[in-house]
Structure formats: C-alpha cells, structure tokens
Amino acid sequence: MEEFHNGNEGSFNSDEADNIVKECIEGVVGADDYSQNLVNKWTAGIVERCLTQLVKQGKSYKYIVTCAVMQKTGAGLHTANSCFWDTAMDGSCTVRWENRTMYCVVSVFAVAIA
Amino acid sequence: MESSDTFLIRPHHQHKFKPAVVKECIREIVREKLSGVQYDPEEVPQLSKTLADSVKEKVKNAGFDRYKLVVQVVIGEQRGQGVKMSSRCLWDADSDNYAEDVYLNDSLFCLVAVFGSYHY
Numbered sequence: 109m110e111e112f113h114n115g116n117e118g119s120f121n122s123d124e125a126d127n128i129v130k131e132c133i134e135g136v137v138g139a140d141d142y143s144q145n146l147v148n149k150w151t152a153g154i155v156e157r158c159l160t161q162l163v164k165q166g167k168s169y170k171y172i173v174t175c176a177v178m179q180k181t182g183a184g185l186h187t188a189n190s191c192f193w194d195t196a197m198d199g200s201c202t203v204r205w206e207n208r209t210m211y212c213v214v215s216v217f218a219v220a221i222a
Numbered sequence: 223m224e225s226s227d228t229f230l231i232r233p234h235h236q237h238k239f240k241p242a243v244v245k246e247c248i249r250e251i252v253r254e255k256l257s258g259v260q261y262d263p264e265e266v267p268q269l270s271k272t273l274a275d276s277v278k279e280k281v282k283n284a285g286f287d288r289y290k291l292v293v294q295v296v297i298g299e300q301r302g303q304g305v306k307m308s309s310r311c312l313w314d315a316d317s318d319n320y321a322e323d324v325y326l327n328d329s330l331f332c333l334v335a336v337f338g339s340y341h342y
Binding site: 142144147148150151152155156158159162163170171172173174175176177178179180181182183184185186187188189190191192193194198200215217219221222 | 277291296298299302304305312313337
C-alpha cells in the first residue's frame with residue numbers, strides 16, 4: 109500500500125498543468141488562423157494531447173479536459189465553473205490563449221481517485 | 223462524503239449518474255434564468271457564476287450521492303462568429319458520465335456541461 113501513495117504530493121499541482129496545457133495549445137494551433145474546416149480537428153487535437161501529457165505524470169487522478177475555440181470578432185465570451193468535490197485533493201486550472209484571429213480557453217479538472 | 227459503504231467500487235444501478243435526468247435539470251434552470259436576457263458585458267460574469275452554482279445545487283439535490291460534480295458554464299455574445307467546444311475525459315466509463323445542453327437566443331449563446339465522477 110505504501111508505494112501507491114508515494115507518487116501524490118497530496119493535491120493537484122495547477123502550475124505544472126498550466127505549462128503542459130500551454131505547450132499543447134502551441135503545438136496544435138501555434139501560428140494558424142481561424143478556419144471553420146479545421147476547428148474540429150484543433151479542439152480534438154488540443155484536448156487529446158493535453159490528456160495524454162497529464163496522464164504521463166502518473167498521478168492517481170481522473171481528468172476532465174475541455175477546450176473552447178472562438179473566432180475573434182469582437183464578441184465577448186465568459187466561462188464559469190462550479191465544483192462539488194474534495195477541496196484538499198482535487199483541483200482545476202484554466203488557460204486562456206489567443207493569437208491574431210482566435211481565442212482558445214482550456215480547462216483541466218482533476219478529481220482524485222480514493 | 224459519508225464514509226459508510228466504502229467497499230462499493232461501482233454505483234448501484236439506481237444511483238448511477240443519469241445524463242437524461244441531469245440534462246433536464248440543466249434545461250430548466252437555463253431557460254428560467256436566460257430567457258429574454260440580453261448580453262451585457264457588466265452583468266454576464268456574475269450571471270455565469272450564479273448559473274453554475276444553481277445548476278450544481280440542483281444536480282446535487284437530484285440525489286447523486288457519492289458523485290463529485292464539475293459544472294462548466296460558457297456564455298458568449300452572438301455576433302456571427304464561429305465557436306467550437308470539445309472535451310475529453312480520463313475516467314471510469316462504468317461509473318462516470320456527463321450531460322450538456324446549449325441554449326441560444328438572439329443576443330447570446332450559453333453552454334452548460336456537467337461532469338459526474340464517482341467517488342469510490
């Protein structure tokens with residue numbers, strides 16, 4: 109039983125998750141312009157890449173990753189989260205990224221397993 | 223979270239997270255709070271927070287004990303722009319699930335997603 113608990117510092121490290129997510133977004137979308145045809149591929153790619161990178165950390169968490177990509181037209185966008193969980197062990201992190209033609213908002217929620 | 227029955231590794235069939243039920247909860251609240259509302263950049267931040275909290279309370283009261291909930295609300299102005307939202311989850315497909323709903327009116331769009339994760 110001892111080895112099982114050693115990998116966990118006890119709570120979610122949101123700075124590390126922040127960096128992982130930023131790298132994934134840059135990797136997938138980087139310098140491209142908003143394109144209706146490609147947006148499906150982008151959101152799927154960003155989300156899958158983030159998830160695989162997070163899982164590589166090897167911590168005992170379940171992950172929920174959401175990504176919203178929006179074209180820049182001057183319109184406003186707001187996101188809000190409300191969570192019912194164990195505040196000691198679980199955590200979230202939200203990353204806002206933009207380039208010349210679009211906004212990208214990625215949220216990661218990590219829920220501890222037992 | 224109560225500590226009784228900690229040996230349960232799967233929810234009982236009756237207590238499983240039911241997407242259809244949760245979707246109804248979301249629909250009712252969103253339609254009640256957002257019909258006839260115009261997008262206003264001053265009010266929308268507060269509105270999205272209260273919407274997330276009310277949806278969370280309602281789903282909690284629907285009786286999904288032992289489930290940890292994550293509610294995400296996205297409200298945006300309608301100006302003919304394109305938006306795409308997607309999500310992936312790493313969890314136990316037997317016990318965990320999600321529900322979502324989209325609401326549109328002339329001046330705004332609102333998306334609510336509720337993810338439920340079973341606490342063993």
